Amino acid sequence: MFNNSSKILFMLILIMSTLISICSNSWMGAWMGLEINLLSFIPLMSDNKLMSTESSLKYFLIQALASSILLFIIIMFMMNSIILNNFMKMMFMSSFLLKMGAAPFHFWFPNVIEGLSWMNSLILMTWQKIAPMMLISYIIFKSFIIMSIFFSSLIGALGGLNQTSLRKLMAYSSINHLSWMLASIYESNLIWMIYFLIYSFMTFTMIFLFTMFKISHMNQLFSLFFNSKTMKFFIFFNLLSLGGLPPFLGFFPKLIVIQSLIVNNQLMVLIFMVMMTLITLYFYMKLTYSSFLLNYYEINWNMNSNFNMIKMKFFMFFSFLSSFGLFIIFSLYYLY
Structure with missing residues (x-):
């Protein structure tokens, strides 16, 4: 078990390793950054619990496999000194997609997140995607990335339909969002940055709530009690925002990607992604209606003493922004 100072050190190494991968001017340097990233994240995952130890072992094996594929292709490329052909591009992209858990290489992602704490899940769903996504942007292989977009949309939508665990629900939601991020990075790095920042903010807001109330399953959401129904509305507004329902903040990055895909005549990809997003919205709406319309017994006495009011105010602020x-955004746009 690591103390707080050790965890802070590992977090700093995690951040620096991602920057090494992004700023490297050679594939070997990018590979070294990814390896340092892996070795710094494994100690953060392990917290002397059986499920987290199992998840860290699964994560290590999958990342080692992806790193082996990447190193093999880098050595082939350096030995032959030839221009990247389609096979090499496909292998490069396969290793990066495997590292960040995009379909069809997603099989490990929900199972690993299921055994992690909420904070480690947040890191895995957000920060750990930065380096692979940036490296993918250097070698975009059109047909392969479109295939991954289709699979990520489909699996992210259908996989979350029958889930009761909120960790797995967030994992499949992340896979669905990966399809939009891959589509955005295919169009423009700027669009990807906007999408990723807003997605990370919405994910942080939800995980902040789950951590504060120690929630892990859907039935805990149904019976949450608050002094004001306003809090409950804000919670499910965040869920709908994460699903991309207008007029919430989560619709804004999707709107930018939709506009970009229309301009570049990628209508088939766009229609499929929108249809799969409607399925994700269906299970978010089902969750929301179940909480508000079904008759659940709720505890009515005041529980403020058990809550940190500063955290509650932070959550209300984040929820308002979400x-x-x-x-x-539109008000500022029209004003200036």
């Missing part, structure tokens, strides 16, 4: 951020 719920009404789109109005704020």
Whole structure:
């Protein structure tokens, strides 16, 4: 078990390793950054619990496999000194997609997240995707990335339909969002940065809530009690925002990607992604309706003493931005 100072050190190494991969001017340097990233994240995952130890072992094996594929292709490329052909591009992209858990290499992602704490899940769903996504942008192979977009949309939508675990639900939601991020990075790095930042903010807001109330399953969401129904509305507004329902903030990056795909005549990809997003919205809406319309017994006495009011105020602020951020953006746009 590591103390807090050790965890802070590993977090700094994690951040620096991602920057090494992004800023490297050679594939070998990028590979070294990814390896340092792996070795710094494994100690953060392990917290002397059986499920987290199992998840860290699964994560290590999968990342080692992806790193082996990447190193093999790098050595082939350096020995032959030839221009990247389609096979090499496909192998490069396969290793990066495997590292970040995009379909069809997603099989490990929900199972690993299921055994992690919420904070480690947040890192895995957000920060750990930065380096592979940036490296993919250097070697985009059109047909392969479109295949991954289709699979990620489909599996992210259908995989979350029958889930009761919120960790797995967030994992499949992340896979679905990966399809939009891959589509955005295919169009423009700037669009990808906007999408990733807003997605990370919405994911952080939800995980902040789950950590604060120690929630892991859907039935815990149904019976949450608050002094005000406003809090419950904000919670499910965040879920709908994460699903990309207008007029919430989560619709804004999707709107940018939709506009970009229309301009570049990628209509088939766009129609499929929108249809799969409607399925994800279906299970978010089902969760919301179940909580508000079904008759659940709720505890009515005051529980403020058990909650940190500073955290509650932070959550309300983040929820407000997630719920009404789109109005704020458009208002600022029209004002200036």
